Amino acid sequence: MRFLKTSNYIYIQDVTPEQLMFVRRILCIESEEFTGGGKTKVIEEFLIQEENEDPKFFTGLLELVNRNLPENSYELLDFEDKKIFDFIQFDETYLPGITLRDDQVSSIRKCLRNPRGIVDLPTRTGKTEIFSGIVKLYQENVSEINRVLILEDGVRLMHQTAERFKKRGIKSVGRLGDKKYEIDEQVVVCTIDSLYSYFQKEESKEFIKSVKVVIIDEVQHLAAQSYKSIVSTFEDLDILLGFSGTPLENRENPFLNPRDT
Numbered sequence: 001m002r003f004l005k006t007s008n009y010i011y012i013q014d015v016t017p018e019q020l021m022f023v024r025r026i027l028c029i030e031s032e033e034f035t036g037g038g039k040t041k042v043i044e045e046f047l048i049q050e051e052n053e054d055p056k057f058f059t060g061l062l063e064l065v066n067r068n069l070p071e072n073s074y075e076l077l078d079f080e081d082k083k084i085f086d087f088i089q090f091d092e093t094y095l096p097g098i099t100l101r102d103d104q105v106s107s108i109r110k111c112l113r114n115p116r117g118i119v120d121l122p123t124r125t126g127k128t129e130i131f132s133g134i135v136k137l138y139q140e141n142v143s144e145i146n147r148v149l150i151l152e153d154g155v156r157l158m159h160q161t162a163e164r165f166k167k168r169g170i171k172s173v174g175r176l177g178d179k180k181y182e183i184d185e186q187v188v189v190c191t192i193d194s195l196y197s198y199f200q201k202e203e204s205k206e207f208i209k210s211v212k213v214v215i216i217d218e219v220q221h222l223a224a225q226s227y228k229s230i231v232s233t234f235e236d237l238d239i240l241l242g243f244s245g246t247p248l249e250n251r252e253n254p255f256l257n258p259r260d261t
Helices: 017-026 059-068 102-113 127-141 155-167 192-198 204-210 219-223 225-231
Strands: 002-005 009-013 028-035 038-045 056-058 075-078 116-120 147-152 173-177 187-191 211-217 239-244
Touching: 002 059, 009 059, 017 028, 017 059, 056 059, 102 116, 102 127, 127 147, 127 155, 127 211, 127 239, 147 155, 147 192, 155 173, 155 187, 173 192, 187 192, 192 225, 204 211, 219 239
Parallel strands: 002 075, 116 239, 147 187, 147 211, 173 187, 211 239
Antiparallel strands: 002 009, 009 056, 028 038
């Protein structure tokens, strides 16, 4: 059995039916959902099988699968292309109209050094200024062409983030949502519902290919199918970051709940 590791998925190849069944059992995980009557236990299956494709599961679940497979039962080929942007230099005066706090400078630097993951920041830490620093530095030091996508979970935050970007000197900022359809700009701030609707259109394919940076605000919503289906569409990103003050259901043991991976 062979695992091919990419940014989003582990693809399973040269697998016997028995081996695939074993992996499926590992990825059938009991979790809890809240209903009107309280908590309900459900079984979620995280093995994805689509027609004419190798079976796959999200890359974040590799450690969970590995812990439950016999030793040396698979070969791992790593095709994940991790990019690092720690060569970009800036200081607290970089953004116009504001002096960044030390913690904000530190957060931006960590995001450039580790541009794929979850950023755990409490409320009122100035997330939008951190977004602004990351986007402006990418735009000025990496590419003025590659599209940058910011996902917000509501119209108010979409407008607020877009206006803040313009104020901080970011060029070519557009919005998708609330009757705005400004997708020809390099930086597009959108609501998740509007982006999900747009992705159903044939014309979105070229747009998807052009996106190299995705920043998700309130990333704790990522377990929702609309978020998951959108984010998993992007395979070759330079930056993929999720921000939240409450990103994990279980901070002590995030692998206890596969949604946290």
